[in-house]
Amino acid sequence: MSTSQKDDVEAGSDLLYPLMQESPNLRWAFIRKVYSILTLQLLATIGFAAMVANVRPVADFFGATWFGMIIYFVSIILVSTTVLCMLSVYRDKHPLNFILLGIFTLTFGFAFGVLAAFTSGRIIIETSIATTVVVVCLTVYTFWAAKRGQDFFFLVPFVLSIVVILIIFTVFQIFFPMGRMFDVLCSGLSVILFCAYIIFHTAMLIERDSYDDYIWASITLYLDVLNVFLNLLSIFGRRN
Template structure:
């Protein structure tokens, strides 16, 4: 029996959730494809961010010159601009991969600049915590889906919480409230994107169609990056 179960897992025939009507083989292949794309995005982000962190003149250029500041603003808004055509063309190959690369690289610049003036110890702590939490929540969601749990109900609550977080961030930009409020913001962001990791993983298992692999990867990538940045904000504030 154990050998049969092992063969089922290896061949991708294991049911992902009790009400599953489609072929488990196809859904497992879809999931592997998404996590492969996500891994590439995260590796690309680490590579770009590492260059910015270790090559100090790049970070100094962005924060000390007018041209650097303008370029920094452009790089900050480019990922949001790229999301629009990416959503529209996410099924059009190879344009979807080009847009995905543009989105990932420009967002990686923002991550790198967030880390550039942060202690290496804090970055390492945030990276380790992010890895542990993301892997744990992913495994939990797969386990829960197997037992019939559904997390679709989280969608409206998470969207409302995200709106509150965005308003909080805008207030913090216009009327800085101090270090404690920054740490509270980071804590709220980390909690909200923990919820989004579970929610988007559940959608990956049950709801995304096979042609939506790019958009599913983008959703999970944003969850991971925002969770990491939330942790970075907390640890940076706690370190003073």
């Protein structure tokens, strides 16, 4: 099929929303850019995490000593927060925005590398497979529903309700520890929460008015995927 025929097929049959007025080619280009960046982020995270996990002295220092753990948590919070603030200012400055995005991604790659060093490889693989299936299914469903005019704003009160419930559960768990099953319940609610976030953020990606915020769009989905992975890892880890 020629390029012009392919564009005609996209323009004619792949409208993302029934009321869309513009040519869908621009929207598809934006979406492809976002998912390309997201894919590179996830691959970089996996690669850097594997490298950190295999350097045992580094993993042992940051994961098995109090001093290292303090540096670990403080540095991750400070670096990720600082980079996000800088990205909010320099999101349109090339190539600085991609450099900052790379630093942000490698920061989480380092965090996951230390985590993976103290987690069973089988559990990591199980969690990775489950996360991939969940994310792919939710993404396909969202695009399928979007083409039929589905509005996902109904998820907002649902998401807010789960956030409030999780905050209450966390407070109770701090002051009145309720055991492993309670932790699994909180992790399960968190998985549901971030699954809803993936659907909502994907729908917002499709409906987005600006084509310049691909950095923020990719970061949002990236954090949703990482949170699904972390909470599934918590469930699988406690199960074993």
